[in-house]
Structures are given as C-alpha cells and as structure tokens.
Ligand code: ADP
C-alpha cells in the first residue's frame with residue numbers, strides 16, 4: 562500500500578502570523594495541501610473565495626454541517642468555521658501532507674479523531690506584540706480586533722496541549738522550526 566499523507570494542525574491566536582509563517586514553510590516544502598476552510602465571516606480586503614477561505618452563508622454552513630461535510634467545525638468571534646472533509650481525505654490517500662490552520666476547539670476535535678495528527682501551536686512573543694500585529698495588518702474592525710485579543714488569552718492557555726510550541730518572534734526562524742518538525746515527525 563502506498564504511504565498515506567500526514568495531518569499537521571496549526572493553531573494560534575488570530576494575528577500571531579500563522580499565514581505568514583506557513584507561506585514561508587511552503588516555499589521550502591512542496592508535498593503539502595493547505596486545507597481551505599469554509600467560513601461565514603466576511604472576506605477581508607484581498608481575500609479570494611476558494612483561496613484563503615470558502616466564504617459562505619450561515620444557511621449553507623448549516624446545510625454542510627447537516628450533511629456531515631465537515632471534519633470539524635467551530636464558532637469563533639461570532640462566525641462559523643469548518644474544515645471540508647472531502648479534500649482532506651482525498652489528499653491523505655494520495656500521500657500528500659495536509660496542513661490545517663484551525664482554532665483550538667477544532668484542533669481538539671481533529672486530534673481526537675486522528676490521534677496521529679501532529680499539532681503545532683504558534684504563539685506571538687507577547688500579547689502587546691499580537692495587538693500590534695493585528696492593528697498593523699489593518700484588515701479588521703475595532704470590534705474584530707477586540708474579540709480576537711480576548712480570545713487570544715484563552716487560546717494561549719491551551720498551548721501546552723499541543724505537540725509543539727513555536728514562538729513567532731521572527732517568521733523565518735519560526736518557519737525553519739516548523740520545517741524541522743515536518744522532517745522529524
Ligand atoms: P494569522 O494568519 O495568524 O492571523 P498573519 O500571518 O495574517 O496572522 O499575520 C498578522 C500580521 O503580523 C501581518 O501583518 C504580518 O505581516 C505580521 N507578522 C507575521 N509574522 C511576523 C513577525 N514574525 N514579526 C512581525 N510581524 C509579523
């Protein structure tokens with residue numbers, strides 16, 4: 562039987578730099594599929610449907626939940642987010658590693674269903690720096706930023722439950738650490 566792909570769960574507070582670090586990782590590691598989630602939140606400027614997320618209505622989201630089309634799903638900052646099951650299963654069978662950028666409830670669900678999944682928590686160097694990055698990104702409303710900072714405190718408490726903790730002080734260094742994890746896992 563050919564080798565199955567591995568699942569890498571990546572979590573961390575919104576704005577800590579997950580997308581930035583993963584983008585760097587994918588420049589140097591090609592056997593990957595990035596799991597594009599569905600969300601009911603509005604697209605940020607520059608976000609494209611089907612690339613960063615599938616942007617869908619609450620009704621469509623509920624329909625997908627009913628049909629069992631999500632591997633996991635969760636509420637976050639008044640919006641719904643879910644990992645479509647089909648592409649994940651297909652890529653794993655092809656022997657491709659699947660990376661999912663999901664929050665802590667989803668990470669727990671995936672780890673329960675797939676204990677062999679490798680979980681990585683990316684943390685900002687401090688909450689002050691997180692706020693600076695969220696504001697510097699300039700993509701979210703004040704309300705969105707406030708909700709993300711409140712949630713960050715709870716998320717950081719969960720970090721010890723992950724297989725690996727990576728501090729994103731410098732994104733190139735953090736990406737290097739994740740590449741080491743990929744090659745050693
Ligand atoms: P996330 O995907 O976790 O929500 P992003 O990758 O969008 O976060 O990063 C949030 C902001 O922080 C972006 O403006 C990004 O350029 C910046 N950023 C990411 N990593 C670093 C870093 N190591 N040092 C300084 N700024 C960073």
Ligand code: 5GP
Nearest residue numbers: 575598634635637642643644662663664667
């Ligand atoms: P953002 O709105 O900032 O893009 O993402 C908010 C949070 O939702 C982040 O912590 C991100 O990891 C998480 N997230 C994105 N997609 C999913 C998903 O499919 N499932 C879960 N559980 N969380 C997700």
